[in-house]
Amino acid sequence: MKPMLEVTDLAVSYGDGGRTTTVLDGLSLTVGTDEVLCLLGPSGCGKSTLLRCLAGLRRPDRGEVRLRGEVVDGVPEGLAVVFQDYGRSLMPWASVARNVDFGLSRALDRAERRARTDEALAAVGLADVARQRPGRLSGGMQQRVAIARALAARPTLLLMDEPFASVDALTRADLEDLLLRVRRDYGVTVLLVTHDIDESVYLGDRVVVLSPRPARLVADLAVDLPRERDQIATRGSDAFVRLRTLAAEHLRAT
Structure with missing residues (x-):
């Protein structure tokens, strides 16, 4: 089965007053059908720029994005986006x-x-x-x-840009569990951007760690936890602690 989403050798730079800043540099990744992939990286590394490229809102300087095998050139059908700033989106x-x-x-x-x-x-x-x-x-x-x-x-693909960062801890936990129910009930593929290590491990089937700007892929970690997760039992398990420690080590090494 082909991946739902394929990103190949993506590069994006911005110019400002004669200076050029490279935000993404040769980034490649795939997202499988019915998968939750969490994109973890430091602030300012280019995660949101990557989402704009995936959503067809920004053309890359190099490389390509394919959704269901078709090159993304403009906003594709079957795509939905949820932003962090929910107040401004409503x-x-x-x-x-x-x-x-x-x-x-x-x-x-x-x-x-x-x-x-x-x-x-x-x-x-x-x-x-x-x-x-x-x-x-x-x-x-x-x-x-x-x-x-x-x-x-x-949608067949749901992009989420730090969607739970602006709410309190208890509400965040409720929304995380809501997302897991949505994936289960709707079979939607999810790519979620976050800078929260624990959240990435709790929600993801995979955690992709990015370097500081310009963003490059540092690690691609399979999350070998049961799909049915619990805020207390899952986070307290040895497997969860091992995975969040591994993700933290990769993130710190950047």
């Missing part, structure tokens, strides 16, 4: 349901859009707040709205 004047519906194709009829919106909100536990506006919800609930909007589009 329309504060519109209801929760309208925010979710907004991401759906206008080619769908009204009944189908309503069905998808209701299903997605139920999946993230927000069916009872569909008529409320996002500003009346907690930060964690707002991020659930953003995840519901992504799910309603029924």
Whole structure:
């Protein structure tokens, strides 16, 4: 089976006042179908730039991105993105349901859009707040709205850019477990960017460690933990401690 996502020899540089900064340099990786790959690296290493290339929002200077075997040249179908700054990604004047519906194709009829919106909100536990506006919800609930909007589009690939970094620890744990349920129930492939070592091991089937800028692949670690995970039991296991220590060693060695 071909990988869901293939990144080959990707390079990106930015120019500023006659100076050039290389952000990505010869980066290659793959993401398998129905896999959660966590991209771990120091702040400013180029993780978000990589996501923009994967989403078709930034053309690389060299290399290519393929989604389901097709070269990404513009925003591809079957892709959804969830950002860290959930507040800015939602329309504060519109209801929760309208925010979710907004991401759906206008080619769908009204009944189908309503069905998808209701299903997605139920999946993230927000069916009872569909008529409320996002500003009346907690930060964690707002991020659930953003995840519901992504799910309603029924993506094959979900890109997440540090999606839980702006919430408290308990809410973060709830959202992490929500993501694992979404992957299980929807069979979506996920690439999640984070700088949190424990989160990467808890959520991932693989953890890819990147170097400081310009980002290069330092390590590609298989997470040999059961897919069904628990915030206390999993994090307390010897296998988890071993893997997070290994990831930390690779990250520190950069």
